[in-house]
Amino acid sequence: MAEDGAVTVYNNSVITDAKKNPFSLKAGLTQMLRGGAIVEVTNAEQAKIAEEAGACCLIVSEPIHQGISRMPDPSLIKEIKRTVSIPIMARARVGHFVEAQILEAIGIDYIDESEALALADEGNFINKHNFRCPFVCGCQNLGESLSRIREGAAMIRIQGDLSGSGNVSKTVKNVRAVMGEIRILNNMDEDEVFAFSKNIRAPYDLVAQTKQMGRLPVVQFASGGIVxxxxxxxxxxxxxxxxxxxxxxxxxxxxxxxxxGIIQAVRHYNDPHVLVETSSGLEDSMAGMNLSEDMIEQFAHGGV
Structure with missing residues (x-):
């Protein structure tokens, strides 16, 4: 009877063999998204708009509702997959490997192990090496990002504000933190890298690889307040x-x-003339995505 237990199923049957799913292949799949915008959608109509606008990938999520936030309904994902031809991403709760198994089973292209959802396991992230599907994970600093890569994340999402307030300042802070730590690492002597990796609680080999490359070993996107x-x-x-x-x-x-406009800005981010064109005429449509007066007052008094 022991062979029929949950542990046996987890180890041998449900999760795929890591040796058959090399990390280099998954990292290559995420490289295909470089220079693009991943747009969150909640229905097929939004998915069509995002595809027509030039999104490189869609991330499917449930409409905002009260209570515990979980992975999206598989039927919603299937509907959107039938609607568009670009890659599809969906979120699973941190540590919830069964949600990830379900998403992989329905043919999702990328899985976001997302802190934007409720936590399923506070102490353990998913062992992402055991899945065919490339994983995306969030971080706020270099040590956190390299730890997620060690677990098998093939893309890093530098995460800022999660409230949907349109406040980009936390995202800027975290992006600068990651990039600043990489610059410090690049200027270190080889002997100092051991202590640095210990201080940021990151695997030494990945810290050394980051120093050699001058950037994270995987694709890095920014998320939060980008409107x-x-x-x-x-x-x-x-x-x-x-x-x-x-x-x-x-x-x-x-x-x-x-x-x-956002997609064009990503593609032509160093061309001020394109940025002028993409930013023009958006005043009215952006009105609903500004911080409320109560939130502005809260930030002014040191609130989060």
């Missing part, structure tokens, strides 16, 4: 490979224009 073309271009100029755009971008009038 204008200028926000997107700022992330790219700070050193990111692309951006995540939340579903709030579809609120209000003419969502296609907003999504298209």
């Amino acid at each position: 204008t073309p200028a926000d997107a271009a700022l992330m790219m100029q700070l050193g990111c490979d692309g951006v995540f755009v939340a579903s709030e971008i579809f609120d209000g009038s003419d969502p296609y224009k907003r999504v298209r």
Whole structure:
């Protein structure tokens, strides 16, 4: 009877063999998204708009609701997969390897092990090497990002604000933190790298690889509060490979224009003339994505 237990199923049957799913292949699949925008959608209509606007990938999520936030309904993912031809990403709760198994089984292209959802396991992340599907994980500093890569993350999402307030300042802070730590690492002597890796609680081999490459070993996107073309271009100029755009971008009038503007800003982030064009005429449609007066007051008094 012991052979029929849950541990046996987990070890031998459900999770795929890590040797058959090399990390280099999954990292290569995420490289295909470089220089693009990943747009969050909650229905097939938004998915069509994002695809037509030029999104490199869609991340499917449930409409905002009260209670525990979990992975999206598989039927919603299947509907959107039938609607568009670009890659699809979906979120699983941190540590919830069964949600990841379900997402992989329905043919998802990328899985985001996301802290934006409720935590399933506070102490353990998913062993991402055991899946065919490339994983995306969030971080706020270099040590955290390299730890997620050691677990098998093939893309890093430098995460800022999760509230959907349109405040990009936390994202800028975290992107600068990661890039600043990499610059410090690049200027170190080889003998200092051991102590540095210990201080940031990251695997030495990945720290040494980051120093050699002068950047993270995998693709790095920015996420949180990116609602204008200028926000997107700022992330790219700070050193990111692309951006995540939340579903709030579809609120209000003419969502296609907003999504298209951000995507064009990502592609032409160093061309001020393109940025002028993509930023023009968005004042009315951005009105619903600004910080409220209560939140501005809260930030002014040191609130989060």
